[in-house]
Structures are given as C-alpha cells and as structure tokens.
Amino acid sequence: MKKLNELTTLCAVEACAIIFSPYNAEPDVWPSHLGVQRVIARFRKMPEFEQNKKMTNQESFTRQRLNKEEGHLRKLHKENRYKEMTIVMYQCLIGEMMITHLSMLDLNDLGSLLNQKTREIERR
Numbered sequence: 001m002k003k004l005n006e007l008t009t010l011c012a013v014e015a016c017a018i019i020f021s022p023y024n025a026e027p028d029v030w031p032s033h034l035g036v037q038r039v040i041a042r043f044r045k046m047p048e049f050e051q052n053k054k055m056t057n058q059e060s061f062t063r064q065r066l067n068k069e070e071g072h073l074r075k076l077h078k079e080n081r082y083k084e085m086t087i088v089m090y091q092c093l094i095g096e097m098m099i100t101h102l103s104m105l106d107l108n109d110l111g112s113l114l115n116q117k118t119r120e121i122e123r124r
Contacts, residue, residue, distance in 0.1 A: 001030045014039050085113045 001017060008015050016039040017030040029036045043051060056064070088110060091097035102110065 001028070004030055014042065016040065081109060082113070085109045089113060089117075 004015055004017050007013070016036040017028075018036060019028040019030075021028070085106070088097060088102070088106065092099055092110075099107070099110075
C-alpha cells in the first residue's frame with residue numbers, strides 16, 4: 001500500500017487497491033472503502049474505449065516485457081560482437097592471429113568493422 005500511495009503522490013493520479021487474502025475474511029482496501037468506491041465510480045463513468053485504452057492482462061504484459069528484453073538482448077549481443085571483432089582486429093594487426101583462421105561470418109563482421117573504422121578516420 002505504501003508504494004501505491006507514493007505512486008499516486010508522485011504521478012498525481014487517482015488509484016485504489018483491493019487485496020484479497022486467504023487469511024482474512026475481509027479484503028484490505030486502500031485508501032479507504034469510500035475512496036475505492038469513488039475511484040471505481042469515476043472509472044465506470046469513463047467511455048469504454050477510455051477504460052480499455054491502457055488496460056493490460058498478465059499475458060500481454062508478459063509478452064510486452066519479453067519483447068523488450070529480447071530487444072535488449074539483441075543490443076547486448078551486437079555490442080559484444082563489436083567488441084569481439086575489435087579484439088580480433090587488433091590481434092591480427094599485431095600478428096597474434098592469422099586472418100586465415102577466421103570463419104566467413106567473422107571475416108564479414110571484421111570487414112564491416114574495418115569499413116566503419118575507416119569512415120570514422122576519414123571524418124576526422
């Protein structure tokens with residue numbers, strides 16, 4: 001309930017909570033029974049379109065969260081690949097690695113990195 005209170009204060013929004021527990025016969029309500037009734041009544045007066053506009057269920061919330069995390073994972077993979085190819089580039093330059101030991105994927109990524117580095121140098 002404390003977090004909900006903070007949320008309503010910081011975001012200047014109206015909210016209420018009804019929490020059912022198997023251990024209590026009566027649900028816990030916040031901010032009060034009257035406050036809950038007021039928020040629900042205001043919500044029900046809204047057009048159905050407005051009521052449903054930002055509504056989500058567990059499945060859609062989980063799907064949105066999963067999509068966000070997959071995007072983040074792709075970004076991290078790309079950053080790691082960039083760093084890995086940078087290390088390979090420097091190892092090839094100092095003779096610690098032979099370019100003949102690289103796969104086609106590595107060669108393509110290394111070529112892209114070299115093109116990018118060349119463009120950066122030319123911009124200076």
